Amino acid sequence: MNPIFHLVYISEAAEDISYTDIHDILEVSRRNNSQEAITGLLIFRDxxxxxxxEGDEKSVRKVLGKILLDDRNYSLRVLIEAQGDQRLFPNWTMAFYDGDVSPNSTEDLINLFDACLDGGASRRSLIMPMLRQFRASAPELK
Structure with missing residues (x-):
């Protein structure tokens, strides 16, 4: 079994981003990720x-290259690049979680974003465990 490459990044959304834009991002991502055997999670918050x-490293980096060119986000920072033995979201070509919907702003989500936005290397080691916890505690993903 081939190792699974995990890449986590955070970026700022363009100021004029709309939910139609996010829907379009998800639709294209799901279609393209399916072809590349990539799975994962997209969270939008604040x-x-x-x-x-997550998937084959070459395929994941190819997708990241496309994301870097997308003007609907900027200031992208890669937080984690790691090999693993299993996927966190094996059934989702791209799960989505809207963290701006008030009931969705759980303590797990707030802690996850705090760790990602903090920028400190010591907090980065917490991100993958927090994503696992988030997956386990999150209400229905879309």
Whole structure:
């Protein structure tokens, strides 16, 4: 079994981003990720995108290259690049979680974003465990 490459990044959403834009991002991502055997999670909260991409490293980096060219986000910072033995979101070509909907702003989500936005290397080691916890505690993903 081939190792799974995990890449986590955070970026700022363009100021004029709409939910139609986010829907379009998800639709295209799901279609393209299916072809590349990529799975993951996209969270939108407070003007930021947090995304986990997982799959073959070459395919994940190819997707990241496309994201870097997308003007619907900017100031992208890669937080984690790691090999693992299993996917966190194996059934989702791109799960989505809207963290701006008030009931969705759980303590797990707030802690996850705090760790990602903090920028400190010591907090980065917490991100993957927090994503696992978030997956376990999150209400229905879309």
């Amino acid at each position: 003007g930021h995108f947090l995304q986990l991409l």
